[in-house]
Amino acid sequence: MHLVHLALTDFRNYRQLDLPLGPGLFLFCGENAQGKTNLLEAVSMIATSTSFHASADREVVNWYAPDHLARIDARVRRRDGELHVEMVIFDPTPPQLGGEQALRPSHWPGGTQRKRIKINEVPRRSLDLIGSMTNVLFAPADLHLVDGSPDERRRFIDRSLCQVRPRYCQALQQYRKVILQRAALLKRIRDYHEDPRLLDYLDERLTLLASMIMFERERMLAALNELAAPFQQQLSGGREQLQIVYRPSFQLHPQRSLTEAQGYYLKQLHAVRHKEIQQGVCLLGPHRDDLEFLVNGMSVITYGSRGQQRTVALATKFAELAYMRSATGDEPVLLLDDVFSELDQRRREQLLQAILDHEQVLLTTTEAGHFPPEVLERAYKFQVVNGQLLPW
Numbered sequence: 001m002h003l004v005h006l007a008l009t010d011f012r013n014y015r016q017l018d019l020p021l022g023p024g025l026f027l028f029c030g031e032n033a034q035g036k037t038n039l040l041e042a043v044s045m046i047a048t049s050t051s052f053h054a055s056a057d058r059e060v061v062n063w064y065a066p067d068h069l070a071r072i073d074a075r076v077r078r079r080d081g082e083l084h085v086e087m088v089i090f091d092p093t094p095p096q097l098g099g100e101q102a103l104r105p106s107h108w109p110g111g112t113q114r115k116r117i118k119i120n121e122v123p124r125r126s127l128d129l130i131g132s133m134t135n136v137l138f139a140p141a142d143l144h145l146v147d148g149s150p151d152e153r154r155r156f157i158d159r160s161l162c163q164v165r166p167r168y169c170q171a172l173q174q175y176r177k178v179i180l181q182r183a184a185l186l187k188r189i190r191d192y193h194e195d196p197r198l199l200d201y202l203d204e205r206l207t208l209l210a211s212m213i214m215f216e217r218e219r220m221l222a223a224l225n226e227l228a229a230p231f232q233q234q235l236s237g238g239r240e241q242l243q244i245v246y247r248p249s250f251q252l253h254p255q256r257s258l259t260e261a262q263g264y265y266l267k268q269l270h271a272v273r274h275k276e277i278q279q280g281v282c283l284l285g286p287h288r289d290d291l292e293f294l295v296n297g298m299s300v301i302t303y304g305s306r307g308q309q310r311t312v313a314l315a316t317k318f319a320e321l322a323y324m325r326s327a328t329g330d331e332p333v334l335l336l337d338d339v340f341s342e343l344d345q346r347r348r349e350q351l352l353q354a355i356l357d358h359e360q361v362l363l364t365t366t367e368a369g370h371f372p373p374e375v376l377e378r379a380y381k382f383q384v385v386n387g388q389l390l391p392w
Helices: 036-048 140-144 150-164 166-190 196-235 258-271 273-279 306-328 345-355 373-378
Strands: 002-011 014-020 024-029 069-078 081-090 115-119 122-124 135-138 242-247 290-295 333-337 360-365 380-385 388-391
Touching: 002 036, 014 036, 014 388, 024 036, 024 373, 036 069, 036 081, 036 135, 036 150, 036 333, 036 360, 135 150, 135 306, 140 150, 140 306, 150 166, 150 196, 150 290, 150 306, 166 196, 166 273, 196 242, 196 258, 196 273, 196 306, 196 345, 242 306, 258 273, 290 306, 306 345, 333 345
Parallel strands: 024 360, 024 380, 135 333, 333 360
Antiparallel strands: 002 014, 002 069, 069 081, 081 115, 115 122, 242 290, 380 388
């Protein structure tokens, strides 16, 4: 799988971009704040429909866009043919520029959709887009996968699973809505505005969706453990054994049975109901899950060095790539956002060795000196300057 063409209009600092692509290594070099990450952000949105770099999609719209719109137009070549993806993102609340609030164009009514998607010229939902092109993103934040927050590790799992398991993505979206509704209800019950029995329906919904989500997470992590172990051995010179342990907030059903798990989790939820009402928060569920990384049986976050933690993060990302390839039969597009500057020389060489034969790699860097001449010779190279790509 690879991108054949990418066109951007008023996306971040790209007023207009027309970029032919194909298999191979594409290297985008430039100083900070020139648009390198913005380019990968646009590619990632083709796969996931949302930005990995913004809290709200409307942030990708250029401040000076005349219609307050950003456009992404891409062609993707897969095993089963070519796909044409079009995305329009609308910003209904543009920033104040020059002391005046920008006005919504008269031809955009108040109820205009924030995001519109077409796949092969047919209007589609965001859910229909997810997984049509798979990608694996490796950014500096991913090097903190081990020592970062549990939310980062959950996001790592969710981003991969949503691209290869559409039903997981649907369950996750529904689950998030249930959690919001349930948290609001818990607060109202705590303040004596609602009857606690109203929780029963939401508890059933929560445990049903949680069973599906946890089942897929556990299955993915079993695959990652098989795939990550050889990468860790290779990166550590055969000295280290890596194990990724799933730490759910629910106690897992002993037989891992989807049909029996809901009742098992419902009992656990009922056991903490009083505490949840007192605190006004949902204490159990996939939104509180975590991962633990063990090397030679020891916790890396507690006993591992900084270099060891980065080696584990690298091995885990390589395993993610292999997992998505195995799950879909297609090679994901690999996006590397300035990670080479964060690695020492040995790990740079190992990462380069792992990616050079990949079908399509889009790589950003501030320093071309991180790459040996033989790599630069085989790469398609661009200078990124203020939202423009210049020949290198």
